[in-house]
Every structure is written in C-alpha cells, then in structure tokens.
Amino acid sequence: MTSAEGDTQKPAADGFACDTAQLGERLRKAGLRPTRQRLSLAHLLFSKGNRHICAEALHEEAVLARVPVSLATVYNTLHQFNEAGLLRAVAVESSKTYFDTNTSDHHHFFIEHENRVVDVPASHINVTDLPEPPEGMEIARVDVIVRLREKS
Amino acid sequence: MTSAEGDTQKPAADGFACDTAQLGERLRKAGLRPTRQRLSLAHLLFSKGNRHICAEALHEEAVLARVPVSLATVYNTLHQFNEAGLLRAVAVESSKTYFDTNTSDHHHFFIEHENRVVDVPASHINVTDLPEPPEGMEIARVDVIVRLREKS
C-alpha cells in the first residue's frame, strides 16, 4: 500500500506525524502492527488537529473516505490506541465514549446542549490543594470538566 | 399509608429529611407527586448518608427492602430526582450512570480498578484561573475527577 490519494502530509496541530510511514512507526512503537485499517484510522484521527470523536462517527468518516473498516474494528482500534496512549478516553455524561486525540495535559469544556467537548489547555486552569489519596492509592490523573450552558 | 415500619426517622448525614412526611414535602416542592414508589426510593436514597448509586443497584436494594418497584420506574425516578436537583448524575468513564445523593458543591475520587466513586469536599480542591467560556455561554458547573490507581 503506497501512501496515495488520502495522504495530505500536512503536520497535525500538535506536531504528530501523519504520513503513512511515520504513523506506521508510531504504531509499531506502541506494539501494534501497522495494518491497513489501523493506518487509515490513525490518519483520519491524527491528520486533522485535535478532535473528540466517538466510534460511530469515526466509522462513518472511514466509510466516507472509502476506507472499508467494520464498526467492531473501529471499537477495537480506538481501545488499542487508548491503551497505547495515542488517544485518551474522555468521560462526559453522555452514554457514548469520546476519544480525544490530544493526549497532552489538558482539560475540557463540555457544552451540555450540544453534547460537545472542547479542549482547555492545562495552563488555563489551576487545580491546587489536591487531597491526599487514600492509603495505597496514587493519583493517576486529574480531570476537570467545565460544564457550559447557554447564557440566559 | 401511615409512616410505619421502614421509617427510622434518623436524620441523614447531610441533614436531609428522611421520614415519610418530610420526603413527601420535598417531592411535592419539586413538582413530583409523592407516590409510594418515589417515597420508598427517596427513603432508600437519602436515609443512609451520601451515596453513589446506579439504577440497577437501587433497584436491587428496593427489591431486598420488599419495595416492589420496576427497573423502569427506578430509571424514571432517578432522572426525575436529578432534574429536580435532589440528586446529581456523576460522569465517570464507566458505561453506567451513577447518581450522587450529595448535591452540594464537591468533587470526586474515582477508583479505577473498583469502578467506585468517593466524595471530596469542595474545600479540599482549589480550582482557579478558569478560562473564559466562549461567547454566549456560561459556566454551569465545574467537575473535578481525581482518578486513582493502586500504588505500584
């Protein structure tokens, strides 16, 4: 598979590689074989700047981009990427799981009536005085979700 | 229906009423008819201090407490209570929705390997330098979730 039609080669907003060769390298480093589907999905995910996307939406994009991939594989791939640290699952109260292509330290706006997630750089929120975690536990991560509603 | 056997009358940890009469009053003020099921569920929810509970678990409790109520009604009731401000839905990444009986300003620990939520008083976490919300939006709430893992 040569890096043909779809590969625009433009660097993603966060500087991630997004041509086929570099994506392949990233996948390999994460212990994932750079298969057609994984490369295509990675390309869709990482070549358009930071995004928050759910499985169905990504599957739809793939279909539109003429990348034949099953929904089950999209789910598998998203979870594999998440475990590998290429993506980050974001918890909002929607029943769907959203995956964030931005894995750097940051927080989120959640626009309630649109069910939409927007990044907030970590530098724009300060969380201090964190409580001690209970015995035998350590802090894995601190997520801040700023819930927004339409101004009345 | 007299307030008989099940009503222990002890005040909840957060000072919420938990005898039938007071619960009825609370429900009425929220625009909800104090039906048998709603009263029973309210009692289960509010008479044991702060809790984080999902629909199935509450349904199970109800069954054990010999309160015959259907799962569908439990879901309805939880959502009605949530809208009425009697409960607060908590978003963690589990697929289940948890409802927190503590509606005061506070945050959460999330214990990843147990899928369990624990309250953290708002006074123990300081969030400052919040970013400006986008045009026409206002901040409804700020949720902080401190994700915990077992210390290695």
Add this chain to the structure above:
DNA sequence: CTGTGTGCAAACTCTTTGCATAAGT
C-alpha cells in the same frame, strides 16, 4: 508460512418506550 488482525453477525448491557392498569389528589 505463521500468527495477528479483521469482518460479520449475533450477543450483551444499560437504558428507554408504549400502552394497559393502578394510584394520588
């Protein structure tokens, strides 16, 4: 070649809905 990844459809879990019955005011 050999083992890992994929596709498909069916299964599963959590949640919601529709409609007849029951209960609250």
Add this chain to the structure above:
DNA sequence: ACTTATGCAAAGAGTTTGCACACAG
C-alpha cells in the same frame, strides 16, 4: 373522577465477542 405514575415486556442504543478468513512480517 381525572390525571399522573407504574409495570411489564419489548425495543433501542452502544458496545463486545466468537469464529472463519485475510493480511503483515
């Protein structure tokens, strides 16, 4: 009485699984 709530079972979303086939190394 009149209206709103409930129960049940069935449908619905989102997600996962099992197994035969396909592809990458």
